Amino acid sequence: MSAITDLGVKAIRDGFRNGDFSAREVADAFNAAVAAARGLNAFVVETPELALAAAERADEARASGNLKPLSGVPLGIKDLFATKGVQTTASSRILEGFTPTYDSTVSGNLLAAGAGMLGKLNMDEFAMGSSNETSGFGPVISPWRRSDGGNAPLTPGGSSGGSAAAVAARIAPGVTGTDTGGSIRQPAAFVGITGIKPTYGRCSRYGMVAFASSLDQAGPMARDVRDCAIMLEAMAGFDPKDSTSLDLPVPQWEANLSADIRGKRIGIPREYRIEGVPEEIDRVWEQGIAWMRDAGAEIVEVSLPHTRYALPTYYIIAPAEASSNLARYDGVRYGRRKMPGQGGLTEMYEATRAAGFGAEVKRRIMIGTYVLSAGFYDAYFNQAQKVRALIARDFERVWEECDLLLTPTAPSAAFALGEKSNDPIAMYLNDVFAVPASLAGLPAMSVPAGLDKQGLPLGLQIIGRALDEQGVLDAGLAFEQRAGFTARAEAWW
Amino acid sequence: MSVDTATVRHIARLARIAVSDGEVEALLPELNNILGWVEQLQEVDVAGVEPMTAVIPNRQRLRADEVSDGAIREQVLANAPVAEHGFFAVPKVIE
Amino acid sequence: MVSSYRVQGATGEWEVVIGLEVHAQVTSRAKLFSGASTEFGAEPNAQVSLVDAAMPGMLPVPNRECIVQAVRTGMALQAQINTWSRFDRKNYFYADLPQGYQISQLYHPIVGEGLIEILLDDKDESSAKQVGIERIHLEQDAGKMLHDQHPSFSYVDLNRSGVALMEIVSKPDMRSPEEAGAYVRKLRSILRYVGSCDGNMEQGSMRADVNVSVRRPGEPLGTRTETKNVNSVRFIMAAIEYEASRQVDVLESGGKVVQETRLFDPDRVETRSLRSKEEAHDYRYFPDPDLLPIQLSDAFLDECRGSLPELPDAKRHRYETELGLSAYNASVLTAEVETARWFERLLTATGKAGPEIGRAASNWVISDLFGALNRLGKTITTSPVSPEQGAELLALVADGTLSGTLAKQVFEIMLETGEGPGTIVEERGLKQTSDTDAIEAVIAGVLEANAEKVAQYRSGKDKLFGFFVGQTMKAMQGKANPAVVNDLLKKALS
Structure with a gap:
C-alpha cells in the first residue's frame, strides 16, 4: 500500500470505512506531513490536536456504526473562514490574534460532516492577490519547481495559495478555497490540482471574511474531480444567515457523477484567444478540445463579446465593495490596535489601518474609495455594474448555443515569486480568464491538463450554467480521464 | 481622469489610512495606472442597461421578528483590544 | 392656509422655510438585521449580536416586521409604497458604527411621497394645512x-x-x-396610532434633524442649515426660532448663510456650528451587496393595509359627524391614540350610540376626567377610573339616579378608592331622591326655620328662592332631585 498521504479524500474516506486504516493513523500521517513541510509556509496556524480529536471521534463513530460523510478525513481550511477558538486572520496582520467565537457555515459544515482540521491555510491578504505574495505572513512557496534546475521559488498562485500548495504537496487531501475572481481556479491550475467555484449562493458566506460580497464564493480544492464533488456536497447548502444564499437542496453531485458527456455542446469562446498568451496555453487548450470531442461532446465556436471588459469591471466592483467591507478593521472591537503617540480616534484608525494592512490591500481600498466617492460613482461603479450586466447577458445568450464552455484557466504557468509583484496590472491579468464567470456568478472549475516545457502544470477551465455544477463536474471527470495527469512535485521541502 | 497628490491624501483620509509623503508619491502613479486602465469601460455602450443587482436570480428573504441573539457580551468583547466595565474603550473623543 | 409668520429684520420681513427629517425608532422586538433585542435600558453591550458588532464574516438578514412597519407607516401617510426597494451602505468611520458603514436607503427608499395634514388651531377645521412627505427609508441606528x-x-x-x-x-x-x-405632534400621533413607533422622545425613540432657511417673501429658497438630533417638540420650535433669527442677522449684516450641520444646545437655547466634525463628508453610498432588493407582493401590501387602525383624521371626522362632537372635542379626543381608545371603550361600555351619549361622554372625559388626571399628575393610561366605571357613572346621571353635583361627588370617591359608582351610591346612600313626601317634609322644616325670609320672599324678594333651594339641598345632603325641589318649593312658597 502506498503512503496514506498519497491518498485523496475519497480514498481516505473509503479506506477508513473499509478498515484499511484508522482515522488516527490518517491524522498522524498528515499532521507529520504538515510539520515536515513548513518550508512551504502553507499554513498560518497548524491544529494537529484538532485533527487528532476529530480522528478519535471518527474511530469511535466507526466502532459504533455512526459514520458521517467525511468521518476520518482531515482537511485544511483557508484562513478566510472563521474557526471557533482558532486564530483567523485572512492572512492580515490587522487580524493577528483574532480568535473567533464562531464557525463559518462552510467550515462548520465540514466539521459537522466529520472532517478534521489540520490548520489554517495561508493566502493573499484578505484574498487580494494572485500569487500569495500579499500575505501578511509571508508568501507560500509552490511545491513545484521549474525543470531548468534553477530552483527559483515559484508562486502557488493566489489567493488560495496555501490551499493549493497543501494539496499539491500531499500535506492535506483536500482543502477549502475561496474564489472572488479566480482565487480557487488559478492556484489550482498553477499546482496541478482540481478546484471548483460553485454557483454564487451555493455556499454560505456567513463567517467567511468578506472581500467582495457580490463575488465571494467558497469551494473545494482537491486532487481530482470526485474529491471536489464529495467536499462540495458537504460545504454547500442553504443558510438563513446569508441573505444571498440560495434556498435549494444540495444535489448528490458525487452519486450522480458521470463521465458520459456524449451530445453535450461545449463552447469555445473566441474572445478567450488573446494576444501575448504563450503558445503552450493554446496547445493544451487544443488538446483539451480534442479530449472533449473524443468524449463525444460537440464542439462549437461561440462569442462572449464583452469579455475584454471583464477585468476592468472586476477591478472597479471588487475594490469598491472591499473598501467598505474592510472598514470594520478599525482596532476597536478586535484585531491589532495601533495608538500613535498623540491624537484621538481618527489618528488611531489611521495608524491602525496603516500598520495592519499591506500594500496591495491599501491600494485596493484606495481605488475602491475613489470610485465610490462623490462625483465618480456613476462614471465608475454604476458603469461597471451595467457592464457586469452585459457580461452576464453574454453568458445567458451563449447558453442557447452550448451547455458548457472550455477555456484556459490562466494565461501562463506559475511564475517566480517577485516576478510580477511590482506591476499590479500585470498581476491582475492573471485572472483574465477566471473573472468573467465570477462576475456572472457561474460555476467554474479548473482541471489539470498537462505540463509546459518547463515542467509546470497548466489547467483548463470548464464553465457551466448557473446551478449546473453537475454538468461542470461530469465534463471535468471526462476530461480528467483523458488527460491522465499524474505529474507531482518532487518533495524538496 | 487622473488623481493628484492632494486627491491621494484625500482618499487616504476618507479610508482612514495614514500615508507618508513617500507613500503618496509611490501610490500616485500606481493609482493613475489602474484608473487609466479601468477607464476603457467608458467606451462600452450601456444605453438602456440596468446595473446588475443580483448575480443569480434570488429573492430577499425576511426574518421573523424574534429575539434569537444577543446576550453574549463576553463573546462580543472577547477580542477587544481594550474593554472596560462591559464597554469597548477608544481614545477619548472630545465633543 | 398661508402662514403669516415672519421674522422682523432691521431691513424688513423674512419668511422662514422649514423641512424636518424625523428619525423614528421602529417598534420591533429584534433589530433590523440581527436577532438581538431592542429593549431599552439593558446593561452595556448585553443586547449585541456578532452581526451588530460587525465581527468578520457576519451578514445582515432583514427583519420582516421592520419592513411591515415602514410600509404601514407609509400607508398611514397616504404615501407611495415602493414595491421594489433596496438597501445601500453609507460609509463613514466612527466608534459607534461597527461596520464602518450604516445600512440605509438612498437610491430606492421603501416609501415615496405622501402627506400629513396639520391643524394650526384645534378649534378650527379651516386652519388645516398639508405638509408633504418626501420619502421614508429604513436604516440602522x-x-x-x-x-x-x-x-x-x-x-x-x-x-x-x-x-x-x-x-x-x-x-x-x-x-x-x-x-x-404641529407637524411633529401630528406625525407622532399617527406613528403611535399605527404602532410603528412609540414616539417616546425622552428615550430617543423620535428625534429630528431640522432644516431651516430664510428668504424674502416670494423669493427663491435661501441656503439652509441642518440642526441635528433635536429631541423634543419644544426644542424643535426653539431651534427654528433661534436659527431663523440668526440667519436673518447674518444676511442683514451683509454675510452669507453657510450650508452646515449645527447642534442645538437646550441649556442656552441656541444652535452651534458643528463645522469641526463636518470635514470631508463623502459617504460613498452604494447598494449593499450583502442584501438583495426588497420586493413586496400584493399579499404583503394587503396584509399591511388590513392591519391599519382608523387614523386620527378619520376618527376626528367621524366623532364630529356620528357623535356630534365639536371640532375641539373631537380634536382633543383623537390627538393621542390612548385617549381615543379610552374614549371608545367608554362609549362601548355605555351600550349607546349617537350624539346624545357622544356629547355627554366627551364632555365628561374632557372636563371631569382630564381635570382630575391633571390634578393627580396621571395620564389616561394610568387613570384610576376605568372606562367601564366611567360608563356606569354616565348611566347613573342619565337615569336620574345622580344629579350633576352628586355625580361629581361620586367621581371624587371613585378616584380615591377605585370603587365603581354603583357600589359607592349603594354603600354611601348617595342616591338622588324624588320622593315628594320626604322632600316636602324637609321643605316644611326649612320654611319654618326661616320664617323671616319667607315673609320677605312673599313680599317680592324673588332672589331668595335660590337660598331656599340651597337650604333644602343641604338638608338633604345634595341627594334631592333639583327639579322636584324646585317644583315643591314653588308650591310651598306660593
Whole structure:
C-alpha cells in the first residue's frame, strides 16, 4: 500500500470505512506531513490536536456504526473562514490574534460532516492577490519547481495559495478555497490540482471574511474531480444567515457523477484567444478540445463579446465593495490596535489601518474609495455594474448555443515569486480568464491538463450554467480521464 | 481622469489610512495606472442597461421578528483590544 | 392656509422655510438585521449580536416586521409604497458604527411621497394645512458613546447598534415654528396610532434633524442649515426660532448663510456650528451587496393595509359627524391614540350610540376626567377610573339616579378608592331622591326655620328662592332631585 498521504479524500474516506486504516493513523500521517513541510509556509496556524480529536471521534463513530460523510478525513481550511477558538486572520496582520467565537457555515459544515482540521491555510491578504505574495505572513512557496534546475521559488498562485500548495504537496487531501475572481481556479491550475467555484449562493458566506460580497464564493480544492464533488456536497447548502444564499437542496453531485458527456455542446469562446498568451496555453487548450470531442461532446465556436471588459469591471466592483467591507478593521472591537503617540480616534484608525494592512490591500481600498466617492460613482461603479450586466447577458445568450464552455484557466504557468509583484496590472491579468464567470456568478472549475516545457502544470477551465455544477463536474471527470495527469512535485521541502 | 497628490491624501483620509509623503508619491502613479486602465469601460455602450443587482436570480428573504441573539457580551468583547466595565474603550473623543 | 409668520429684520420681513427629517425608532422586538433585542435600558453591550458588532464574516438578514412597519407607516401617510426597494451602505468611520458603514436607503427608499395634514388651531377645521412627505427609508441606528466615564477613554455601547429607524423626510413646506411643532405632534400621533413607533422622545425613540432657511417673501429658497438630533417638540420650535433669527442677522449684516450641520444646545437655547466634525463628508453610498432588493407582493401590501387602525383624521371626522362632537372635542379626543381608545371603550361600555351619549361622554372625559388626571399628575393610561366605571357613572346621571353635583361627588370617591359608582351610591346612600313626601317634609322644616325670609320672599324678594333651594339641598345632603325641589318649593312658597 502506498503512503496514506498519497491518498485523496475519497480514498481516505473509503479506506477508513473499509478498515484499511484508522482515522488516527490518517491524522498522524498528515499532521507529520504538515510539520515536515513548513518550508512551504502553507499554513498560518497548524491544529494537529484538532485533527487528532476529530480522528478519535471518527474511530469511535466507526466502532459504533455512526459514520458521517467525511468521518476520518482531515482537511485544511483557508484562513478566510472563521474557526471557533482558532486564530483567523485572512492572512492580515490587522487580524493577528483574532480568535473567533464562531464557525463559518462552510467550515462548520465540514466539521459537522466529520472532517478534521489540520490548520489554517495561508493566502493573499484578505484574498487580494494572485500569487500569495500579499500575505501578511509571508508568501507560500509552490511545491513545484521549474525543470531548468534553477530552483527559483515559484508562486502557488493566489489567493488560495496555501490551499493549493497543501494539496499539491500531499500535506492535506483536500482543502477549502475561496474564489472572488479566480482565487480557487488559478492556484489550482498553477499546482496541478482540481478546484471548483460553485454557483454564487451555493455556499454560505456567513463567517467567511468578506472581500467582495457580490463575488465571494467558497469551494473545494482537491486532487481530482470526485474529491471536489464529495467536499462540495458537504460545504454547500442553504443558510438563513446569508441573505444571498440560495434556498435549494444540495444535489448528490458525487452519486450522480458521470463521465458520459456524449451530445453535450461545449463552447469555445473566441474572445478567450488573446494576444501575448504563450503558445503552450493554446496547445493544451487544443488538446483539451480534442479530449472533449473524443468524449463525444460537440464542439462549437461561440462569442462572449464583452469579455475584454471583464477585468476592468472586476477591478472597479471588487475594490469598491472591499473598501467598505474592510472598514470594520478599525482596532476597536478586535484585531491589532495601533495608538500613535498623540491624537484621538481618527489618528488611531489611521495608524491602525496603516500598520495592519499591506500594500496591495491599501491600494485596493484606495481605488475602491475613489470610485465610490462623490462625483465618480456613476462614471465608475454604476458603469461597471451595467457592464457586469452585459457580461452576464453574454453568458445567458451563449447558453442557447452550448451547455458548457472550455477555456484556459490562466494565461501562463506559475511564475517566480517577485516576478510580477511590482506591476499590479500585470498581476491582475492573471485572472483574465477566471473573472468573467465570477462576475456572472457561474460555476467554474479548473482541471489539470498537462505540463509546459518547463515542467509546470497548466489547467483548463470548464464553465457551466448557473446551478449546473453537475454538468461542470461530469465534463471535468471526462476530461480528467483523458488527460491522465499524474505529474507531482518532487518533495524538496 | 487622473488623481493628484492632494486627491491621494484625500482618499487616504476618507479610508482612514495614514500615508507618508513617500507613500503618496509611490501610490500616485500606481493609482493613475489602474484608473487609466479601468477607464476603457467608458467606451462600452450601456444605453438602456440596468446595473446588475443580483448575480443569480434570488429573492430577499425576511426574518421573523424574534429575539434569537444577543446576550453574549463576553463573546462580543472577547477580542477587544481594550474593554472596560462591559464597554469597548477608544481614545477619548472630545465633543 | 398661508402662514403669516415672519421674522422682523432691521431691513424688513423674512419668511422662514422649514423641512424636518424625523428619525423614528421602529417598534420591533429584534433589530433590523440581527436577532438581538431592542429593549431599552439593558446593561452595556448585553443586547449585541456578532452581526451588530460587525465581527468578520457576519451578514445582515432583514427583519420582516421592520419592513411591515415602514410600509404601514407609509400607508398611514397616504404615501407611495415602493414595491421594489433596496438597501445601500453609507460609509463613514466612527466608534459607534461597527461596520464602518450604516445600512440605509438612498437610491430606492421603501416609501415615496405622501402627506400629513396639520391643524394650526384645534378649534378650527379651516386652519388645516398639508405638509408633504418626501420619502421614508429604513436604516440602522448607531451605538452610543460615553465620554465622561474615564479620563482618557470614551466608552462604546452597541446595544442600540442595528436597531431599526425610519427616517421620515418632509418637504420644505413649513413656514413657522408652530407649523413644525404641529407637524411633529401630528406625525407622532399617527406613528403611535399605527404602532410603528412609540414616539417616546425622552428615550430617543423620535428625534429630528431640522432644516431651516430664510428668504424674502416670494423669493427663491435661501441656503439652509441642518440642526441635528433635536429631541423634543419644544426644542424643535426653539431651534427654528433661534436659527431663523440668526440667519436673518447674518444676511442683514451683509454675510452669507453657510450650508452646515449645527447642534442645538437646550441649556442656552441656541444652535452651534458643528463645522469641526463636518470635514470631508463623502459617504460613498452604494447598494449593499450583502442584501438583495426588497420586493413586496400584493399579499404583503394587503396584509399591511388590513392591519391599519382608523387614523386620527378619520376618527376626528367621524366623532364630529356620528357623535356630534365639536371640532375641539373631537380634536382633543383623537390627538393621542390612548385617549381615543379610552374614549371608545367608554362609549362601548355605555351600550349607546349617537350624539346624545357622544356629547355627554366627551364632555365628561374632557372636563371631569382630564381635570382630575391633571390634578393627580396621571395620564389616561394610568387613570384610576376605568372606562367601564366611567360608563356606569354616565348611566347613573342619565337615569336620574345622580344629579350633576352628586355625580361629581361620586367621581371624587371613585378616584380615591377605585370603587365603581354603583357600589359607592349603594354603600354611601348617595342616591338622588324624588320622593315628594320626604322632600316636602324637609321643605316644611326649612320654611319654618326661616320664617323671616319667607315673609320677605312673599313680599317680592324673588332672589331668595335660590337660598331656599340651597337650604333644602343641604338638608338633604345634595341627594334631592333639583327639579322636584324646585317644583315643591314653588308650591310651598306660593
